[in-house]
Amino acid sequence: xxxxxxxxxxxxxxxxxxxxxxxxxxxxxxxxxxxxxxxxxxxxxxxxxxxxxxxxxxxxxxxxxxxxxxxxxxxxxxxxxxxxxxxxxxxxxxxxxxxxxxxxxxxxxxxxxxxxxxxxxxxxxxxxxxxxxxxxxxxxxxxxxxxxxxxxxxxxxxxxxxxxxxxxxxxxxxxxxxxxxxxxxxxxxxxx
Numbered sequence: 001x002x003x004x005x006x007x008x009x010x011x012x013x014x015x016x017x018x019x020x021x022x023x024x025x026x027x028x029x030x031x032x033x034x035x036x037x038x039x040x041x042x043x044x045x046x047x048x049x050x051x052x053x054x055x056x057x058x059x060x061x062x063x064x065x066x067x068x069x070x071x072x073x074x075x076x077x078x079x080x081x082x083x084x085x086x087x088x089x090x091x092x093x094x095x096x097x098x099x100x101x102x103x104x105x106x107x108x109x110x111x112x113x114x115x116x117x118x119x120x121x122x123x124x125x126x127x128x129x130x131x132x133x134x135x136x137x138x139x140x141x142x143x144x145x146x147x148x149x150x151x152x153x154x155x156x157x158x159x160x161x162x163x164x165x166x167x168x169x170x171x172x173x174x175x176x177x178x179x180x181x182x183x184x185x186x187x188x189x190x191x192x
Contacts, residue, residue, distance in 0.1 A: 002186065003185060003186055004116075004117075004118055004183040004184065004185055004186065005183060005184055005185075005186050006181060006182075006183050007181070007182045007183065007184055009106075009107050009108075009181070009182040010106065010179050010180070010181050010182075011104040011105060011106040011107040011110075011119075011179070011180045011181075011182070012104065012105045012106050012177065012178070012179060012180070013102060013103070013104060013121075013174055013175065013176055013177065013178040013179075013180060014078050014103050014104070014105045014176070014177075015030065015078075015095050015100065015102065015103035015176070016030070016031045016032065016033065016034050016101070016102055016103075016174060016175075016176060017029060017030050017031060017095060017096055017099075017100050017101055017102075018031055018034065018041050018043055018044045018101070019044060019045045019046060019099045020043055020044075020045060021045055022045035022046065022099075023045075025142060026097075026098070026099040026138050026139060026141070026142055027096050027097060027099065027142045028095065028096040028098075028099050028100055028101070029096070030096060032175065032176050033173060033174060033175040033176065034173065034174050035171075035173055036121075036125045036127070036168045036171055036172050036173060036174055037168060037171050038168055038171060039069075039072070039168075040069070040072030040073060040101075040167070040168060041072070041073070041101060044072070044073075044101065046069075046071060046072055046073070046074070046099075046101075047069070047072055048069050048072070049068070049069060050066050050067060050068060050069050051066075051067060051068075051069040051071065052064045052065065052066060052067075053065040053066075053067050056134065069167065070128075070130040070165065070166075070167045071130065071165040071167070072101075072165075072166065072167045072168060073101035073102060073127060073165065073166045073167070073168075074098070074099060074100050074101050074102075074133055074163060074164075074165060075100070075101060075102045075103075075104060075110075075119070075127070075129075075163050075164050075165075075166055076095060076098065076100050076102070076103050076104075076110075076133075076162065076163035077103070077104060077105070077107065077110035077111065077161070077163060078103050078104065078105035078106075079105065079108070079110070080110060080111060080161035080162075080163065081093045081095060081103065081161075083157075083161055084154070084157045084158050084161055087153060087156070087157030088143070088147070088150040088151075088153045088154060088157050089150060089153070090147055090150050093143075094146070096142075097139060097142040097143045097146060097151075098139045098142075098143075098162075099138075099139065099142075100163070102174065104119070104180055107180075107182055110163060110164070111132055111133075111160055111161050111162060111163055111164060112132065112160070113129050113164055113182070113184075114129070114184055114185055115129055115130060115131045115185075116128060116129065116185045117129040117182060117183060117184050117185065118169065118182070118183040119166065119180050119181070119182060119183075120180065120181045120183060121172055121173070121174055121178050121179075121180055122178055122179060123172040123173055124170055124172055125168070125170055125171060125172025125173060125174060126168070126169045126170040126172075127166040127167070127168060127169065128166055128167050128168075128169045129164045129165075129166050130164065130165045130166055130167060131164065131165060132160075132162070132163075132164055133162045133163050133164055133165050134162065135154065135155045135156075135157075135158035135159055135161075135162040136155065137155055139151060139154050139158075140152055140154055140155070
């Protein structure tokens, strides 16, 4: 019996980006396509098979511990970005200012996809959803550089709308306009 169920939810890739140097800036460079390898998008500062642990997993690992990189990509929803923009008093929120890897349109309640869901592209490339990407203060600086004061509103505006982190399960390519199909785990919600 399969452990994942394909859904009828088909989204569309409407933006692709790559952060080349996280130390210099969180900002992504827009692209029309990208290779997806087991280490993520080549040249992406968040890529790699492993990464040093950060504050998000401090309860499990001392900061700086080498762990599996399940945060290779930051994926956000076009619809949720529009809601964030409204709350930041902007006409639109540029995904490059958030360090986004992909923007997907058409999958509702995207930030709350079940962990271990799969997002599968036409060539079979598959991304595994790790978990909700908690909003932080880091995007404030690039947002404020373009929209003075709007970045200060981002963390609150993005609560429950910041998208998900993901890692590459099957290599392939992603292109603007690609359809992406959602597959979800075959299990009930946890109810201890």
